[in-house]
Amino acid sequence: MTAKKKSRIVRKRKPSSAPTIVSKQVASRQILDLAKEMYETIMKKRKKPEMQFPIRQLSNVKYDEKVGHFEILGKVSTRTLSYTTVKTFAQSMRLLATTKNDLLDKNDIAGKREIYYNSKSWDACKFDEQPESDNLLDDMEAMLGINREQLGYIPEERGGDVTGRLTVFDVNPATGKEVKIDCANMGSGAWSVPSRVEHLKFQTKARFVLVVETSSLFQRLVHHQYYDTANCILVAMSGVPTRACRRFVRRLADEVGIPVLAFTDGDPYGYCNIYRTLKVGSGSAAHINKYFCVPQVHYLGVTPQDVIDYDLQDATHPLNDKDIKRARDALDNDPFIKHHKEWQDALNQMLKMGVRVEQQAFAKHGLNFVLEEYLPRKLKLGKFLP
Secondary structure, three states: OOOOOOOOOOOOOOOOOOOOOOOHHHHHHHHHHHHHHHHHHHHOOOOOOEEEEEOOOHHHEEEOOOOOOEEEOOOEEEEEOOOOOHHHHHHHHHHHHHHHHHHHOOOOOEEHHHHHHHHHHOHHHOOOOHHHHHHHHHHHHHHHOOOHHHHOEEOOOOOOEEEEOOEEEEEOOOOOOEEEEEOOOOOOOOEEOOOOOOOOEEEOOOOEEEEEOOHHHHHHHHHOOHHHHHOEEEEEOOOOOOHHHHHHHHHHHHHHOOOEEEEOOEOHHHHHHHHHHHHHOOOOOHHHHHHHOOOOEEEEEOOHHHHHHOOOHHHOEEOOHHHHHHHHHHHHHOHHHHHOHHHHHHHHHHHHHOEEEOHHHHHHHOOOHHHHHHHHHHHHHOOOEO
16 A cells, blocks of 8 residues: 555554464374373373463563563463362363364364363363363463464354455355455445454455444444545454454454554543553463454544543543553553553543543534544544554
């Protein structure tokens, strides 16, 4: 894409740090090697086997702008086979075996809920409640360093909605035939991102991707076909974006080198949870952030300064105690916020003003003000938060 005079959005080069996808064969072999190591530790070395898991907390991550996402540090939790851990150890090995034998080797898939019920056939090491299996699945993912989608596990939640100037090439799982999807020709609706997106291919001449927090604003943009007016792709996050949604946007940004802009509510949750998770990932998933973050994304709005620039003072809401705590915690502890003075200034300005503002607040000036005035003005100015 070449730069256009009416907008300062420019296409960046395809990043060289796109994460490598692990094949099913490699993942299967990695599990087998781990099992052999456990066996040899017990049978040959006569020692208690142990498993090590990265500690998935914000305190165990670092942020390097050149890398583009939260990276896990060296703190680990060690689980050694003992009287008190024997059941968890057995569950771990059964889960690894199920992953290898039933999913990877058979090219099959499973949901978290299915794995919980599948364990009912594991006799004494079955899971009593689903949170047990969910937590162990997270541990296994961290220990292997392979995201669970590549291991054959499908998320329960939806992947997000997409519409606009994008053609997606999917594959029919039954026939293996290619399926062509025109996201600009979905009627009054949108295309739903599937739970697994690694096999998708893309074709687009869009100028940028706009990811939107709320479904209501997304539907307004779809209803008025804003994607035609702005020559863009619209993605609905519907709150904190799911892993499938983030992976889809990351793959899209990597494959076609297209700019990505985020549009959320102007509150600590929109900044420090929704946008931050999309941009650099989270502490709890730092071991696989490289797959699910979108370093290319920049923040369009709503910013605290927008409240002033667009006369929205009477369309705001007071910050509550939870908002204030979230903002102050981010200023004190979040490596991403601490790295960018622009975000520190924005959060401090919001705290000083004592208010938050929703995307729909622009309706004060008319129901379509957001798509007729706000977005065009923001895009023309081309100044976005990092």
